[in-house]
Amino acid sequence: MLKLAAALAVIGMLAGCGSEKTGPSPFVSALGAMAKNTVSKVKGGKTEETTDGTVKTPAERRAALEKAGKPILRVSSKTLGQNAFVTVIDTKDDVLTWKTRDGATFSQRNGVLIQTRGLGPDLMSAQAPSVGQLLAAGTSYQRIYYFLGDDDQGTRRTYDCSTAIVGKETIEIVGRSHTTTHVTETCERPLGKLSNDYWIEGSSIRKSRQWVSGMIGYIDFERVID
């Protein structure tokens, strides 16, 4: 048995090869992902170390980001081990889709998260409120999250939600301050509740903390550059 297990372990590492490149071996791709993942990380705090080791102030960082000439969103999540600046890859009417270097995407309708892809436990689609609804404190509405559940079958979670205005707040995003209205959305269903937070500047969401799925939990978004 031991001999068999050892032999299996060794050839398991090789994981096979052939002319058909239908996909990298799981071992190789895990290693590749590990290497790639060290590239797009940014650290929290006032000053941030870039990949080349130099330290930048928030203003310098903003200047660097502006050079790209593209809208930029900061996405951070402890669960995902993500804290990255991401760019838009698709714009359709009021929906923007942002993509990370890992190949994951986030789609937001006017800043409200409606889909993710490539995270694993993804939010497949959502019936979500508009910014107007979020600002209309006290009125209740239905919110539906759609997922792939057990055995990849479609499942949904339906919540009754309403919002409350926490107050005016001035927030700072990469060296620039914004005057916002902080809105909390509280959603309940018989099996549980969740809440999303939005910092709305005028009629657009500047910053938010939004629930994605049971396993991922919340993700923080900051719209750095419009």
Next chain:
Amino acid sequence: MQPSPRFLLSSLALGTALSTAPALAEMTGTLNMNGVTGLIDMPSGDAQKDATFSFSMGVVGPITRTTLSFQASERLSASFRFQTWRDWDTLIPGDDKETDRSIDLRYQVLKESRFVPALTIGLQDLTGKGLFSSEYVAATKTFGDKLKVTAGLGWGRLGSYGGIGTPFGNRPPVSPTGTPNADQWFRGEAAPFAGVEYKINDYWTIKGEYSSDAYLLEDDERGLIERDSPFNFGVEYQRSPNMRFGAYSLYGSEFALAFHIILDPKSRATGGVVGPAPAPVKARPSRSADPDAYDGGWVTQADAGPILRENLAKRLAADGIAVEDLAYTATTVQVRIRNGRIDAGSQAIGRTARALSHVMPASVEVFEIVPVVNGIGASKITIRRSDLESLEYTADNATLLRERVTVTDAGPVPDYSLGDEGLYPKFRWSLRPVLRLPEPRKGDVGLRLSGTYDIAPGLVISGAIYKELASNRDGGAVSTSPLQHVRTDGSLYNEFGDPALERLTFAWYARPAPDFYSRVTVGYLERMHAGISGEVLWKPVDSQLALGVELNYTKQRDTDGGFGFGEYDYDVVTGHVSAYYDFGNGYLGELDVGRYLAGDVGATISLDRVFANGWRVGAFATVTDVSAADYGEGGFDKGVRFTIPLNWAMGTDSRRGFGMTFRPTGGDGGARVDVDGRLYESIRDYHTDGLDPDWGRVWR
């Protein structure tokens, strides 16, 4: 372009946290040393969560029990057990080791509710020679979220200590072995057993029981174990949802250990389908804003076709999809694809549709996607481009899109198609490690070199050579089967055929008519038999029922794995009429009636449960006109089989899996030629019953 490993790890950790939480509240049943839901050596009235697949090892003194169990439905579970008794010759001279394979079935008659306990009826070792045979009724009641109390009544082994009489008459001896021992069930002395299980915290559980098994075989007869007391105690530890450990004091004299691997085929270790996000659908300009974009004049351009195909192929290559053929008019495109990697047909179709939205000119409104398997079209999925565009970001877009999509017969390749440039003829090869386990802990590992030469769509030459690297199989007894040794000389094939030419075949797949599929395979079909095999299948795309006919003429190959036929001088015509039925919820049934390799005539019934992510667990049984005595110990051919997909275990998208078949006993009756590329399984993925369960992945 892979999700970060840190994420995978953290999601695993989170998954662990999530899966233990409900377990606390519900306090699901735990497994015993024998790999079934229970206490320590005794069963309980509980069941596992639906679809739980477990691998258990229990060791007490010189006895080892290895058990695979599957909760086939919420109430029904089945187990396959391989048991070894070492020091078998302690008192009686003979072999120093005895082995036995057994099958259990359990049915939960009552589910636990506020006042009613869970009640399970179980048959243990129901077809064997009786070394582990028992029947039982067990009731379990949970008090609060920490305590479970079980009481039951057992017969057979479980009625051998502290009996209270024989309520249903005497227990006759087992005869013949291998068939369900129905005349024994619930006969003979009945004895009560009982136990408690207390959950100390999230990780630790203590158990205590009063056993009604006297261990007559192991103690009185063979002297392997001292049974001094009916009381067993122990402690179990489970930190992750996938592994559980137990240590016990057994029968006042023995120390025992148990280890369980517990898998849930319904959910992935990674929490979801991984792999990079799809490209967004490319929006067309509105017709009013840019009417010229909708002009269909581009069809007349000579170079349009090759350019479109090249662009499409480039986009789809990232997802492991090859473009077999492309045909278009100004308004419709038909693309025939070969999906090499994505495990869900719906996802492959979604990715293809997205790619078409980028590549095809705006005038093309209808996308026809034909998945091709073995060179033949499996079905045709027709999607309107405007639906794809309008539903991309809509809530519940999977359901809405499915309502607008049609799945029909693939139909012929359009006359005006561009052809199959570049894909045929083509040679492909691979070298892969292989694990072959004819029984749970015995087998060999080796390398398989495979090659495939695609001559034209549907015409394939393929072969495989296997070289063993290491084995812990013992030589195996020489077959004494009175039938032609069509299977029982397996040990000779292993011994002399290393390396062996496993397969070398020429196959022709075709679509003779709508809803009909055909296959002809000629050559060295499998390790033991060579010849010609033909098959025709009728399967409308939206039908739960499929019918097939297969006819084979084969000669038995030499054991050295070469090209010769000198050793056996045996040839046979075999064939079957088959019915396949999809019962829904992933339950697939199959009935084959016909003539088997040893010339015997009979029928095979099989039932499999398939999961959208590629997991598959099933059982089969064959009864033929071979007498139980001629078949050997097992009486008739039966077994269990399972496939664990790599994508489920490793999180990468791949259509490859790890499959195994276990039989309690081997015989020559009820054996079929093991030919590659049988039609039903290869096309089902792309028919509605294969596409719809995980249709949501069309947007993944």
